[in-house]
Amino acid sequence: MKSCVLMAYVPDTASVIKVAAAGNRIEEADIKWIVSPYDEYALEEAIRLKEAKGAPVTVLTYGPERAQQGLRECLARGADAAVHVKGGEGTFGDALAIAKVLAAAVRKSGPFDIIFAGIQGVGSDNALVGAMVAELLDVPHVTGVVKLEIGDGAITAHREIEGGTEVVTAPLPCVVTAQKGLNEPRYPSLKGIMAAKKVAIQAFVPADLGVDEGALAGAGATCRWKALALPPAKSGGVILKGEEDPAAAARELARLLREQAKAI
Template sequence: MNIVVCCKQVPDPEAPPASFKIDAAANKVAPAPGVNQVISPFDEQAIEAALRIKDGQESTVRVISMGTDLVSDVVKKPLAMGADELYLIQDEALNDGDGISTAYALATAIKKIGEYDLIICGRQAADWDVGQTGVGIAEELGIACVTVAKKVEVVDGKVRVERVVADGYEVVEVPLPAVVTVSNELGEPRYATLKGIMGAAKKQATVMSAADIGADTAKTGKAGAKSKLLKLYIPVREGKCEMIEAEDPAEAGALLAQKLREAKVL
């Protein structure tokens, strides 16, 4: 099995909301001190889904990360977890894309780096939360796509997926090659082992530009985007919290009940 996983580097979504700042003039997120770069969490689960398949059958897991200012230790984490090869697609011409231009660039890169049976992505990236890339790659490649998976298995040339829906899950099957996007219901991604980390340190990533992957830069990044970002801003919350002060927790609980009753909330 040739498995390709798309991983995006993002600012840590677990960082405290107060540390989040934007540069309004540039319509961009301002780098905040103390906020680390990480692999987008759903993409780590995409790696986990790929490695579970590799655990069961002979497979090569290739990871693609697209972006500039990539941090080596961050983007190498999938290798430390057990992926085989890393491709870094770095080019200013690929930045600031929308669903369509990003999917075009990734699909072009996937075709370039070799044969593929299964492409796995996170359901959405933790920065722009768009959730279109997986479907877009499939449409570009003319193959099937299943979104929001909690389980991914390859059986007899088909991929069987449990797809999360509001009140449970659907089991669906698509022929290979296919794209699957995964959700947190898949379960925790594995830790990198010490051996994995040492192995990853020795592995060299293959760095490619837009020209190297053969992308038409009129169709990539901002130039190829159909959706235009007009304005990025921090929402104003008028929250005013009435704190219940009491001698001990039991009194606080009783006071809270009284407050809610007085406010006719209870």
């Protein structure tokens, strides 16, 4: 049994995001990059599978040079091999283009019995890539998984749906995307960090996989980022003084919720 984890290296969720001069990208200077938190759940599940059934873990990413550091972090946590498809500047945020590159990389590095990914990358938050990779590979997928049992040739997965939990079975191989709650990711060990630097990372460019990245970024693009804007700054809020006439303050609060916030 072998598993694969699709990993995105994304801005730290605590980063202060600024729009770059070009207007359709974020300013990358001063950004600290991290393994996308949902991918940490995916990796943890793969490592647990390795611990339970001896399934070696390959981590795969598509991104610029810096993404190699994310692969090292995954190796430090216990992944066995890493594949880096270098590129992604032109296809940023285009889920189908990214899925095409990743599916080609999975074919090249596989076969794998199970492919894990985060439910979404916290970079552009599309939540499409995992399912698209599965379609391109022509295997089933289960998204947003919070509990997973891996049996012989099939999985049973619990996924969150509105107002409840859906229990799904699927044959292997398949794609599983991890939701918060699936597990508690481990910290890398210092020994793992020191060992990770000795692992050779297999590097490709999309052309090595038979993918024309230029076409995906140009005529074949399914998504273009026209402009980015920061959310409007939060106002200071309104404080209703209710000490003297609580009933009047409550009426005013109800009026504001109904008329201004349109919440009730």
